[in-house]
Amino acid sequence: MCPAMAMNEQGSKDDSQYLMKGVKQLYEKGHLQTVPKKYILPASDRPTKSVEDPNADNQNLQLPIIDFAELLGPNRPKALQSLANACEQYGFFQLVNHCISDDVVRSMVDVSGRFFDLPFEERSKYMTSDMRAPVRYGTSFSQTKDTVLCWRDFLKFLCHPFPDFHSHWPSSPLDFRKVVATYAEETKHLYLVVMEAILESLGIIEGKESEEENILKEFDNGSQMMVLNFYPPCPQPDLTLGIPPHSDYGFLTLLLQDQVEGLQIQFQDKWLTVQPIPNAFVINVGDHLEIFSNGRYKSVLHRAVVNEAKSRVSVASFHSLPFNFMVRPSPKLIDEANPKRYMDTDFDSFLAYVSTKEPNKKDFLNSRKLTYLQLESKLKKQ
């Protein structure tokens, strides 16, 4: 009997070691009919499926679509308004007509898939529990802390700022570094143009004064981290999740998904599935932008579901200020009617937080919120 089947039925001592090799390994070697116990969520956390029930999860969602060309053209004011509405109401939008070529986008999804196709020995060279490692391969969400494991394997790596980062990236597949370097550079540029529009939509910048150029320079020098997610087919997709509900650290995430659906966002207390649009980016507001906008733009919970038939690849590019910078509500968005709603935060406090807790839902962002009493005493002092 293969180890995965044995584990399924009785649970052996080697289980955890075997499971730590990830779900691709499990799927390929296990001929699985059922998911191992360690992946089964409590009933209340499972994704449900019912087309008849209008209140059930998994209905489709047409996210607001922002046309990049409109954002740069004479209709910019209208496009900025749509951007503001999307960030306030959904925390998410799809960006179409952007400047990154179909070829660059397709190559990135393709090379990511080929990375996960490598033998486990090759992928596992990058396995580490060090959260600060410039390259980290792993499985689940936080593989050493998750009480229930998730149905995903991932590769995480730093893109910016990082001297000589190419030499840390996987050297296999042979074209990995070249394809990723082009993609990282182009997504960073796209992020900066979108971020400038977001700052304008918040009324933080208006023209090209020197003070405003400084704020843009901080974003220019900011951090960029990439995560490649791989979700193999799952024999019982209703019992588990690819990624549990979470919000993203950072200002913006630019997510590329292949044509297999799986991303769901929480909207009006329901989980709705985002329909992939070929070559579009799903962009979402991260915790730092919610803090910086003093709560005006929302960092929304999202998760990934898996399916029985197809594997799925997604590529997330996370962008924020430089790692040593404090993120705080913009002074331009604080006044008597809008007191400061969040504590200042930095990367170290985030790392300290996630390394002591099982990352769960919006915990980190909630830990940064000033409570009602704190707000009241601040108001009194003003």
Ligand SMILES: O=C(O)CCC(=O)C(=O)O
């Ligand atoms: O795969 C997806 O659609 C979601 C990925 C995600 O949310 C993440 O990597 O933070």
Ligand SMILES: [Fe+2]
């Ligand atoms: Fe995410």
